Amino acid sequence: MSAEAVRIAIRRPVRRLFVHQLRAEQLVFWRSREAAFFIFLFPLLLLVLLGSLYGGHGRFQHVPVRWAVLAGLVGYGCANTSFAGLAIQLVLRRESGVLKRLRSTPLPPATYIVALLVSTLIVFGLQAIGLFLLGRVLFGTPFPPDVGSLVATLLIGSAAFAALGTATAMAIRSAEGSSAVVNFVLLPMAFLSGGFGPTKGYPAVLRAIGDVLPLTYFVRLVNAVYLHGQGFWTQPEALAVLAGWGLAGLVLSVRTFGWEPRGR
Amino acid sequence: MPAIEVSGLRKAYGNLEAVRGVDFSIEEGEVFGLLGPNGAGKTTTVEILEGYRRRDAGEVRVLGHDPERPGPDFRERIGVVLQQSEMWPNLTVRETHAIFAGYYRAPRDVDEVIALVGLQAKADARVKSLSGGQKRRLDLGIALVGDPDLVFLDEPTTGFDPQARRAAWEMIRSLRSLGKTVLLTTHYLDEAEQLADRVAVMREGQIVRVGTPAELTTTDLQTEIRYRRDGEDVVVRTDEPTRVLAELTSAAVARGEELEGLQVRRPSLEEVYLTLTAEEDEAEVEA
Numbered sequence: 001m002s003a004e005a006v007r008i009a010i011r012r013p014v015r016r017l018f019v020h021q022l023r024a025e026q027l028v029f030w031r032s033r034e035a036a037f038f039i040f041l042f043p044l045l046l047l048v049l050l051g052s053l054y055g056g057h058g059r060f061q062h063v064p065v066r067w068a069v070l071a072g073l074v075g076y077g078c079a080n081t082s083f084a085g086l087a088i089q090l091v092l093r094r095e096s097g098v099l100k101r102l103r104s105t106p107l108p109p110a111t112y113i114v115a116l117l118v119s120t121l122i123v124f125g126l127q128a129i130g131l132f133l134l135g136r137v138l139f140g141t142p143f144p145p146d147v148g149s150l151v152a153t154l155l156i157g158s159a160a161f162a163a164l165g166t167a168t169a170m171a172i173r174s175a176e177g178s179s180a181v182v183n184f185v186l187l188p189m190a191f192l193s194g195g196f197g198p199t200k201g202y203p204a205v206l207r208a209i210g211d212v213l214p215l216t217y218f219v220r221l222v223n224a225v226y227l228h229g230q231g232f233w234t235q236p237e238a239l240a241v242l243a244g245w246g247l248a249g250l251v252l253s254v255r256t257f258g259w260e261p262r263g264r
Numbered sequence: 265m266p267a268i269e270v271s272g273l274r275k276a277y278g279n280l281e282a283v284r285g286v287d288f289s290i291e292e293g294e295v296f297g298l299l300g301p302n303g304a305g306k307t308t309t310v311e312i313l314e315g316y317r318r319r320d321a322g323e324v325r326v327l328g329h330d331p332e333r334p335g336p337d338f339r340e341r342i343g344v345v346l347q348q349s350e351m352w353p354n355l356t357v358r359e360t361h362a363i364f365a366g367y368y369r370a371p372r373d374v375d376e377v378i379a380l381v382g383l384q385a386k387a388d389a390r391v392k393s394l395s396g397g398q399k400r401r402l403d404l405g406i407a408l409v410g411d412p413d414l415v416f417l418d419e420p421t422t423g424f425d426p427q428a429r430r431a432a433w434e435m436i437r438s439l440r441s442l443g444k445t446v447l448l449t450t451h452y453l454d455e456a457e458q459l460a461d462r463v464a465v466m467r468e469g470q471i472v473r474v475g476t477p478a479e480l481t482t483t484d485l486q487t488e489i490r491y492r493r494d495g496e497d498v499v500v501r502t503d504e505p506t507r508v509l510a511e512l513t514s515a516a517v518a519r520g521e522e523l524e525g526l527q528v529r530r531p532s533l534e535e536v537y538l539t540l541t542a543e544e545d546e547a548e549v550e551a
Contacts, residue, residue, distance in 0.1 A: 013369070020366040027363075031354040097349025104314055104344040105367040105410070106336075260316070261348075 017111050025119035029089075038179075039085035040123055043077035044130050050197055051139045060198045063227050067142070069197050070135040071226045074128055075219035076195030078154060081124040082161035083168070084179075084186045086116070090169035091178040099259040109259075121158055128154060145229035153225050153232045157218040160242045163249030164214065170256040174263030194219045214245035265328065267292045267414055267445040268313060273322035275308050282308040284469035286322070290462075292413075295436070295446040297460030299453065301541055305469040306449040307347060310418055313447065314344055327414055340368055343412035345403045347419050353392035357383050357402055360391060361409050368410035381405040381435060397428035404435060415439060417448045421455060433458055453537050465540050472540050480536050492524040 029035050050069050058065035093099050102112060135141035144150040168185070172178045190196055192206055193215035199207055210216045217238035224230040224238075232239070268290040275283040283305045290296040298306045311317045313324060315331035315338070324331060329338045351360050361378060365371035378387050381401040386394060394402065400420065407415060420436065421429045436459050439446050450456055456463045457477045464474045473480055487505040489512070491498055502508045505528060516523045 017367065020363075024363045024366070027359065028352045028355060031352075033354075096351075097346055098351060100316070101344070101346055101349045101351070101406075103316070104339060104342065105364065106339040106369075107367045 014108065014111055017107055018115055021107060021112060021115035022119055022122075025115055026122065029119060029123060035085065035089070039081055040127055043073050043080055043127060044134055046076070046196070047073050047131055047134055048138065051135065054197055056139075060200070061223065061227055064141075065198065066135070066139045067227055068194075068223065070131060070139070070141050071222045072195045072197055072219055074131055074154075074222050074226070075157070075193065075215055076190045077127050077131060078124055078157045078218065079161050079186060079190060079195070079215050081127060082120055082158045083165040084182045085123070086120050086162055086165035087169040087172070087182050088179045090116075090166060091172050092175050094169070094259065095175035095261045095263050097261055100261065103259050117162055120162060121155075124154070124158055144226050146225065146231065149225045149230075149232050150222075153218075153221050156232070156239070156242060157221070160214060160218070160246030160249065163246045163253055165249075167249045167252035167256065170253060170258065176263075189213050189215050192216070214242055217241040265292070266290055266325075267294070267327060268296075268447065269323070269325040270309075270313070271323045273309065273312065273324060274320045275305075275312060275317065276320055281469055283312070283319075286466075286469070286471055288464050288471060288474060290445060290447060292445050293440070293443055294461050295440050295448065295459055297456035297463040298447065298449040298466055299451070299456040299460075299463050299537065300449075300466035301451055304466040304541075306451075306466055307418055309466075310416055310447060310449055314342065314416055315339075340370075340410065341413045343407035343410060343415040345400075345407045345415070345417045345420055347422070349403065350399065351391050351402065351406070354390055356388050356390055357394070357405075358387045360402060361405055364406040365409045370411060371409050372411045374409065377405050377409045380408065380438065382431065397424055397431070400424070400428075400432065401435070404432075408439075412444065414445045414447070417446060419449055419451070421450070421452065429455070453534050465537060467541050473536075488527075488529045490525065490527040490529070497525075 029039075047070065050073065051066050054065045054069050056064070056066065060068040090099075103109065132141070132143055136143065168182065169178075172181055192199065192202075192210035193213050194210070195215055199210055202210070221232060221235050221238045221242070224235050225232055266289040268288075270289065271287045273283055273286040274281070286305070286309060288296075298309065300306050308317065312319050313326050313331055315326075315334055318332055326334075327338065327341050329335055331338070355363070357378060358374060361374045365374050375384075375387070378384055381404050383398060383401055383405065386398060391399065391402065404417075404420070407417075417436065421432045424432060433455070436446065436448070446459075448456075448459060460477065462474065462476050463480060464471045465480070466472070486501040486503055489500040489502065489505060489509060491512070500508060500512075509528060512523065
């Protein structure tokens with residue numbers, strides 16, 4: 001066999017396995033009511049609530065404040081799906097023995113992880129589309145002016161939060177209470193970062209805490225791209241902070257990743 | 265070529281030597297039982313063979329592969345039932361089998377496997393609605409769906425009620441008729457006796473005896489001869505039961521007596537097992 005033929009022979013099953021696993025992950029995700037509700041539906045519900053709460057005439061950075069509420073919830077949704085949802089699912093699967101069991105099948109570990117990440121991304125992509133549609137219908141918010149830049153922004157954010165979510169999953173030892181732990185991190189972060197609406201009126205202390213959190217910079221990036229129609233590259237500081245958090249998460253994940261249950 | 269060859273296998277966790285120089289080999293098509301109390305090193309041994317753990321020393325070949333550096337077809341050819349694992353609770357039995365079937369190049373028919381493990385009636389039921397025994401059968405089903413040559417079963421019936429155990433035994437026997445090689449761990453003696461062609465008894469990280477269940481019972485303990493004399497029980501333990509019995513009976517015949525309550529008994533595998541693992545049990549009581 002030529003080198004090229006060998007490469008094709010190896011690549012084909014990997015592609016087939018990837019598609020197979022991606023479908024499996026989607027089935028597993030949507031079949032779980034808890035996941036579908038808390039991870040997918042919850043940010044949409046919050047949009048209905050917070051969009052009604054923030055008046056129709058308020059303004060933020062020269063645009064209607066409801067636009068900013070939508071941008072914040074896109075940020076929260078990204079962290080909720082890629083960070084919290086991924087972390088909780090990984091802990092549950094590790095502790096139930098699914099990860100360990102899969103290791104003894106011919107499914108390559110990398111294929112499994114990539115399929116899980118892409119599956120998470122699909123969920124968040126659908127959620128983002130849902131948020132923009134719902135905002136348009138309920139509150140008359142505009143669609144993103146530069147879809148390409150927005151997609152790039154969401155990919156960058158998802159990658160950073162997925163790395164942090166994986167690292168967090170490996171720091172949690174047991175399935176019990178894993179969602180409480182993750183939400184204990186996520187909800188204050190979302191609040192302090194502007195995920196639940198602009199933080200302009202917050203005390204200085206809270207804003208200072210918010211200034212180190214990755215979600216603050218991700219919301220800033222979404223604001224620039226969505227509210228002001230800027231390219232994502234116009235925010236080098238936000239990109240750098242996100243990349244820093246993402247790399248830290250990646251390094252931790254690679255160092256601590258384990259397939260076997262740790263609790264008990 | 266043997267399906268599994270192990271020699272000089274050692275593995276320690278920190279100061280704890282879980283496996284301390286284990287040797288055995290398993291022929292193709294054989295059902296081999298690794299029997300021993302909890303903590304004897306059975307699971308560590310099996311998980312090294314499955315490729316989950318690295319060994320500290322020794323040689324291991326599984327289907328011609330070194331499980332630490334397996335070739336691409338190693339995982340195509342093994343089926344694993346872990347001691348504890350729970351699959352996705354919200355998927356059905358059939359969906360779970362189909363997902364696992366998709367990992368293999370030449371899987372078996374999903375419905376055929378579901379029937380083989382006796383879950384036809386539950387094929388469309390969610391995994392979370394299954395009983396403990398049914399979940400274990402699901403574990404066996406997804407281990408068989410890739411049509412493996414070698415199946416690892418780590419304590420496949422622990423926690424079962426007697427009826428579920430019988431059903432599981434039937435299934436494991438059917439693996440033999442499919443020509444599979446089976447490595448089974450258990451701390452139930454009757455399970456090893458019922459299922460295994462050969463049994464290795466493990467204690468404190470070592471194999472203390474290997475043989476067929478029949479060999480284990482004949483080679484080890486002495487035969488026991490019991491009778492009553494003057495209202496008292498007499499027990500004779502001997503390596504030469506034929507000679508001792510002939511002497512006893514001819515003496516009794518010469519005296520014109522009947523040996524009351526005469527019994528000749530080979531030790532059961534249980535007695536052999538208890539003798540072999542006795543020290544371990546004492547250590548456990550102390551702990």
